[in-house]
Amino acid sequence: MLNEALEVLGRLGRAADAGRIAADETREKLDHLREHGYVAFDHLVGTEHLAKMQADYRDRLERQLDFDTPTLAQSKIDPVRDADLIKSNFFGTPAQLAARGLTFDKSDIQSYEQAVREFRPSTLTTRMPDTAEWFGLWLDPKMLPVIEGYLGFVPVLEEAFIRRNYPSDFVVMNHAWHRDTNHSRHLLKAFFFLNDCTLRNGPHHYIAGTIKDRRLDGGSYFSEEEVRALYPAGSARDIVSVVPAGTIILEDTRGLHKAGIPDEGYRDLGFATFLPPIALRRRPALYRMSRSTYTRLTQEQRRYIPPQVVPAS
Ligand SMILES: O=C(O)CCC(=O)C(=O)O
Structure with a gap:
């Protein structure tokens, strides 16, 4: 009897300890995010679960050719004819780039290798796979309390997709320094590193503290020179994501950031954007979710899914 009571008390004590540790971790992450504008989570690094997701993504991209087209083909860019687009960092919709004859389509593709070799995309974008495993990663239970605290x-999960970035001869859109403008006051993005990220394969760059520090503001993009004059490369606020696969970086992307251009290989990165629900009146959420996926999410995770993305049963 006494033993049983001691065992119950022991279990309660261990649960209370685990709760306290989780609360301490959340507080630490939240403090870091508030102070610097970003915070990293590494608990998925080296896990079997991550290995499964990486294999699934490779299969979707490389075998099923599951990526958006039309897609910009670097091989079709003429530096003289397309000087205007190069100057504007190719800012435009895929349809606008297609109208200029600079894209490739599904009908042009026989295999992944041929598409990459022949068209030299700088980026391939895969829509969020409609599975609870993928959405469960995007709505990671350790991250949600930090998102809500911040x-x-x-919020709602407004965007969810995966990108593979390749070497690029041109600065294409978010290769250039910018601030996200999805919402002027409330915005968080999560970046899921699905392969190891080094200085060579296109790290993500962020300038810590630039939510408040608005010396560079306005306009779509900022040049390397403008940014480096204020925040030299390698200085304390210059944050470069050299991180192992499985790292998640949660970031207030109203701060200055850009995608590094890979010198070699590629970088696989998942994206999630968290916004106030009201933002969906401006633009609908950019993914779909089946009811069966929705019902497999936890109650906590379902709160992030706007009803519009799930078909009525
Ligand atoms: O790919 C990256 O590292 C940055 C992406 C980015 O700039 C954005 O999502 O706004």
Whole structure:
């Protein structure tokens, strides 16, 4: 009897300890995010679960050719004819780039290798796979309390997709320094590193503290020179994501950031954007979710999914 009571008390004590540790971790992450504008989570690094997701992504991209087209083909860019687009960092929709004859389509592709070799995309974008495993990663239980603590409310998951970035001769859109403008006051993005990220394969760059520090502001993009004059490369606020696969970086992307251009290989990165629910009146959420996936999410995770993305049963 006494032994049983001691065992129950022991279990309660261990649960209370685990709860305290989780709360301490959340507080630490939240403090870091508030102070610097970003914070990293590494608990998925080296896990079997991550290995499964990486294999699934490779299969979707390389075998099923599951990526968006039309897609910009570097091999079709003429530096003289397309000087205007080069100057504007190719800012435009895929349809606008297609109208200029600079894209390739599904009908042009026989295999992944042929598409990459022949068209030299700088980026391939895969829509969020409609499975609870993928959405479960995007709505990681350790990240949600930090997101809610930072924003002060439960946001919606507005964007969810995966990108593979390749070497690029041109600065294409988010290769250039910028601030995200999805919402002027409440915005968080999560970046899921699905392969190891080094200085060679296109790290993500962020300038810590630039939510408040607005010396560079306005306009779509900022040049390397403008940014480096204020925040020299290698200085304390210049954050470069040299991280192992499985790292998640949660970031307030109203701060200055850009995608590094790979010198070799590629970088696989998942994206999640968290916004106030009201933002969906401006633009609908950019993914779909089946009801069966929705029902496999936890109650906590379901709160992030706007009803519009799930078909009625
Ligand atoms: O790919 C990256 O590292 C940066 C992406 C980015 O700039 C964005 O999502 O706004």
